[in-house]
Amino acid sequence: MERKTKVHAEDGKQEIVITREFDLPLELLFKAYEDPEIVAQWMGTKVLKLENKKHGSYAFETSDPHGNVVFRANGTIPEFIPNKKITRTFEMENTPFPVQLEFLEFEKLADDTSKLTMHIVYKSVEARDQILKLPFAQGINLAHNRLQEIVNKLK
Amino acid sequence: MNLRRDVFQAIADPTRRAILILVASQSMTAGAIASNFDTARPTVSKHLQILTECELLEQAQNGREIYYHINAKKMKEVADFIEPFRNMWDDRFNKLEALMKNYKPGR
Numbered sequence: 001m002e003r004k005t006k007v008h009a010e011d012g013k014q015e016i017v018i019t020r021e022f023d024l025p026l027e028l029l030f031k032a033y034e035d036p037e038i039v040a041q042w043m044g045t046k047v048l049k050l051e052n053k054k055h056g057s058y059a060f061e062t063s064d065p066h067g068n069v070v071f072r073a074n075g076t077i078p079e080f081i082p083n084k085k086i087t088r089t090f091e092m093e094n095t096p097f098p099v100q101l102e103f104l105e106f107e108k109l110a111d112d113t114s115k116l117t118m119h120i121v122y123k124s125v126e127a128r129d130q131i132l133k134l135p136f137a138q139g140i141n142l143a144h145n146r147l148q149e150i151v152n153k154l155k
Numbered sequence: 156m157n158l159r160r161d162v163f164q165a166i167a168d169p170t171r172r173a174i175l176i177l178v179a180s181q182s183m184t185a186g187a188i189a190s191n192f193d194t195a196r197p198t199v200s201k202h203l204q205i206l207t208e209c210e211l212l213e214q215a216q217n218g219r220e221i222y223y224h225i226n227a228k229k230m231k232e233v234a235d236f237i238e239p240f241r242n243m244w245d246d247r248f249n250k251l252e253a254l255m256k257n258y259k260p261g262r
Contacts, residue, residue, distance in 0.1 A: 005245040018241075020248045028255040039259075042251040064169075066193055116248075132240050 009132060014125045016132070018118040026108040029116060030083045033104070045071065052080050058088070075099075090120075097131060100125035162229070165209045166239070171192060171202050175211060175225060182215065183223040 009016040022029050032038050036047040048059040055078070072093040078142035079087035086104040091097075103119040122128035165171055170192065177183065177191055189199040203223060206212040210229045215222050 005241055005248055007241040007244070018244055020244070022248070022252050022255075024252060024255050028258060029251075031258070032251045032255050038254060042254055043249055044247075044250075068167075 009128070010129065012125055014123070014128050015119065015121045016128065018120070019115065021109065021113060021115045022120075023112065024114055025112050026083055026106060026114040029114045030106050033086060033106075034082070045073075054078065054080055056080065071140050075102075100127075100131075162209045162211065165205055165211055167203070170199075171206055174199075174202055174206060178212065179225050182184050182224040184220050184222055188223065 004022075005018065005020045007016060007018050024032075032042060033070065034052055036050040039050065040047045041069040043060065045062040045112055048061050050056075050058045055075065055076070057076045059074040061069055064070050074091055074093065075089040077086065077088045079085060084106055086102075086106075088102050088104070089099050091099040100123070101121045103117075103121075105117045105119075107115045107117070109115050120130065166175070173192070177188060185200060185203055186196075188203065189196045190198055203212065207214060207223070210226055212223050213226045215224065246250060
């Protein structure tokens, strides 16, 4: 199967670039980021708030089947240009990971294909590497900083 | 047997990830681990067995009790790969694509 999602992470840099081509018109790809109900479906999280405008903000929350909140994330949206660009911050609450800055660019390739480029900038090289090393930590929200302890053991 | 694949399968399960996080800070008995979950005890035992088999957890006998602790070395080995991170996004984007292919404007 063709690998459509590419992750480019250079050693020693505090950023990564994720690219993906979709068999979707640009407008539909953008809609998947714009419509809270659709975001909830593909991200697998509840969307508490999504203000698609300059200086807007958003909040996600995920609960386990028993109703306990296991993940919360939020951010602000410095830039929102329909069918073109979303710039936003992303912060996982109650985790040791610092806020990250995400630049999302949406491009038309053909009438029914489009491309997303997601450029993520982290606080430091170390912060980036920790996130990359613990992909399974994404989606888990933790009290007691247990995550930090795992991260420390990995160093 | 493809051990690496097994490790990734092991951490694909949310309960098993929660167990790893739980024992990261301290060694715990199976009973103590199970008390953190609403899941039935045998289910938790099964998860512990899988995590132990792929060496993410190690067992240590202390008197009559068996304690589980995290195998930091193995965790690092897993962590060194960028592939799980890529997979996470690939899964999300596949969902997005499938969803939007069936999208019908509502109004």
